[in-house]
Amino acid sequence: MWLHNILETIGDTPLIKLNKITKDLPCTVLAKVEYFNPGNSIKDRMALKMLEVAEKEGKIKPGGTIIEGTSGNTGMGLALAACVKGYKCIFTTTDKQSKEKADILKAVGAEVIVCPTNVEPDDPRSYYSVSKRLATEVPNSWYVNQYDNLANRLAHYEQTGPEIWEQTEGKVTHLVVATGTGGTIVGTGKYLKEKNPNIKVWAIDSYGSLLKKYFDTGVEDPKEVYPYISEGFGEDFVPQNYDMQYIDEFTKVTDKDGAVMARRIAKEEGLFCGYSAGSCLQGLMQLKSQLKKDDVVVCIFHDHGSRYVAKIYNDEWMMERGFLDVKTFKDLISGRGSQKTVYTHPDASVSEAIELMKKYDIENIPVIENDNNVGAISENGLFNKILNNPGIKEEQVKNVMEKPYPEVSFDTPVERLSSYINKENGAVLSKDDSGLYHIITKYDIIQSLSK
Numbered sequence: 001m002w003l004h005n006i007l008e009t010i011g012d013t014p015l016i017k018l019n020k021i022t023k024d025l026p027c028t029v030l031a032k033v034e035y036f037n038p039g040n041s042i043k044d045r046m047a048l049k050m051l052e053v054a055e056k057e058g059k060i061k062p063g064g065t066i067i068e069g070t071s072g073n074t075g076m077g078l079a080l081a082a083c084v085k086g087y088k089c090i091f092t093t094t095d096k097q098s099k100e101k102a103d104i105l106k107a108v109g110a111e112v113i114v115c116p117t118n119v120e121p122d123d124p125r126s127y128y129s130v131s132k133r134l135a136t137e138v139p140n141s142w143y144v145n146q147y148d149n150l151a152n153r154l155a156h157y158e159q160t161g162p163e164i165w166e167q168t169e170g171k172v173t174h175l176v177v178a179t180g181t182g183g184t185i186v187g188t189g190k191y192l193k194e195k196n197p198n199i200k201v202w203a204i205d206s207y208g209s210l211l212k213k214y215f216d217t218g219v220e221d222p223k224e225v226y227p228y229i230s231e232g233f234g235e236d237f238v239p240q241n242y243d244m245q246y247i248d249e250f251t252k253v254t255d256k257d258g259a260v261m262a263r264r265i266a267k268e269e270g271l272f273c274g275y276s277a278g279s280c281l282q283g284l285m286q287l288k289s290q291l292k293k294d295d296v297v298v299c300i301f302h303d304h305g306s307r308y309v310a311k312i313y314n315d316e317w318m319m320e321r322g323f324l325d326v327k328t329f330k331d332l333i334s335g336r337g338s339q340k341t342v343y344t345h346p347d348a349s350v351s352e353a354i355e356l357m358k359k360y361d362i363e364n365i366p367v368i369e370n371d372n373n374v375g376a377i378s379e380n381g382l383f384n385k386i387l388n389n390p391g392i393k394e395e396q397v398k399n400v401m402e403k404p405y406p407e408v409s410f411d412t413p414v415e416r417l418s419s420y421i422n423k424e425n426g427a428v429l430s431k432d433d434s435g436l437y438h439i440i441t442k443y444d445i446i447q448s449l450s451k
């Protein structure tokens with residue numbers, strides 16, 4: 001038996017138990033893993049639904065153009081549907097989104113226009129405004145508007161909610177969703193609460209979004225809005241898909257905590273998910289004191305990690321933002337107390353340098369002159385020279401020293417320090433605020449990595 005086209009693979013995603021990260025919680029935690037959809041995200045569901053409703057209502061005609069402001073996932077769902085049904089797509093997105101997301105949309109035939117992130121939604125340059133304007137200019141076009149298009153939440157009312165109810169055999173007690181347009185949480189939450197009004201629905205918001213404050217106070221406060229790094233959830237206005245009666249509680253998750261948790265989900269559970277999945281599970285952890293033994297929690301994991309390989313799954317990107325707690329040069333020397341770096345002077349004799357090596361049981365000695373790092377004496381280098389010329393011991397250090405050890409800053413991560421150390425170069429140096437040199441050798445690095 002075959003399927004008639006790719007759209008028939010949308011939905012019926014697996015519900016997968018988390019076993020490691022959540023082991024200290026008293027309850028069962030299940031992930032609705034939405035990257036099993038053909039466009040690798042939950043948004044395939046609502047994209048197709050919105051298109052089907054628009055077709056039924058005559059808002060789009062054969063050969064027409066679909067226009068939308070989308071950070072990628074909705075665009076992917078729309079683009080797949082457009083391929084199968086014979087429409088064109090023009091999407092506007094923001095420069096905050098991963099470049100991969102735009103490239104993927106182009107790969108499936110869409111035209112993508114990238115707009116600035118840090119402008120007001122009603123600024124003519126914003127991705128909302130540009131998509132709205134295009135919809136008035138492009139003939140036979142349909143502006144999707146996932147924010148206010150209620151077919152968005154309907155898709156989740158008709159599909160995501162019933163799937164979760166059936167997959168848990170009605171045992172679900174909590175739904176946890178990182179929320180953006182509101183379509184997922186409101187549609188799924190409404191269905192589940194109609195089945196069992198005791199089910200708790202928890203929304204996860206980002207710092208820099210106004211949704212939580214709106215939920216708590218009813219005030220749509222623009223002062224809550226500022227740029228943030230998390231992707232896919234949080235909003236700078238309240239879309240019409242929201243109906244707050246289906247949400248019980250909001251919590252905010254930091255950009256760092258969401259990213260770190262997404263990496264843990266990949267490493268510990270083998271689920272290579274997107275940023276908002278990390279934020280969703282982190283949000284659940286923040287609310288864990290409310291959970292009891294027989295609870296069955298369902299977390300929605302919206303999309304796949306492949307869209308974030310240049311971001312949260314890239315160590316450099318994480319380090320630059322202070323999201324990875326990496327050990328640095330400073331951490332490695334912090335346990336040494338008042339112990340000073342052993343060094344020698346260019347005018348000292350080689351035999352004096354050898355005495356220092358024996359006394360302190362070290363292999364690498366920096367040569368310092370007037371507070372400057374001018375050379376190095378290493379056991380390896382000396383060994384070869386003494387074999388060739390035993391008289392060298394009486395020479396001055398300056399005549400036999402090797403090139404100085406590289407100097408790095410105090411906050412250089414250990415991973416980067418190790419790239420400086422090789423056969424010719426056994427150590428790296430760094431100066432502290434008082435101008436004193438500190439040394440890290442290959443043994444220090446090996447020790448720190450094996451801890």
Ligand SMILES: Cc1ncc(COP(=O)(O)O)c(C=O)c1O
Nearest residue numbers: 179180181182183184232276302
């Ligand atoms: C990765 C990701 N997470 C979460 C969301 C939020 O889902 P919703 O818009 O249904 O609230 C989206 C929506 O674009 C998303 O792409």
